[in-house]
Amino acid sequence: MTVKSARDRIIDTALQLFEKYGYHGVGxxxxxxxxxxSKGGFYHNFKSKDELLFIIHDTFISYALNQVGKAVENNETPTEKLSQILKSSAENFTKYKPHQTVFYQDHTYLPEEYFEAISKKRDKVRDLINNVIQEGIDKGEFLPNLPVPIIGMTIFGMVNWTYKWYNPEGPFSNEEIVVIYADFTLNSLLTEEAKQKYQFSPYFEQVQAPQK
Incomplete structure (x- = not known):
């Protein structure tokens, strides 16, 4: 059994406490x-509680940026890229759910320097998604005249807000939920010609509703 370092124990503990009580509810x-x-151990690893909050935020947004970046780099068409962006978010609902909770409920408490660093990475995620949407329009796969920033924020919000209601004991797994997201989004954005092209591909997958 691997013994966690003091630094990792502090991060894990802070993550759990911040998620439950909020940043200002935990000393x-x-x-x-x-x-x-120990107090000495804490300050050996972290300058302040603010830095600890920043590390939690940075862990999540760096993961999200990496996943979106890989989806864009490793896929050829806009449809494939967007599908993979959506499906790569499955871990967010489980492994990174506490990080998401802290990220969205406590981000305003970050000091300016840390807030700007996180905002830059968040904006890069948004820009990558918007670029894929614009590429889809330019290549004729997505409907013309789509309001790219609005569509991008809709996708961004749909995926990231799932942490609020997702129940791991519910009828759908996280993997099934992101398949539904991908199918719903692609059916909304693709032209009829593009839908025919991808009709029998794995980018359109149906998840059956659970039997009552």
């Missing part, structure tokens, strides 16, 4: 106590 002493570390 450094509580993090130290719950993580089984």
């Amino acid at each position: 450094i002493n509580k993090i130290i106590e719950e993580s089984g570390t």
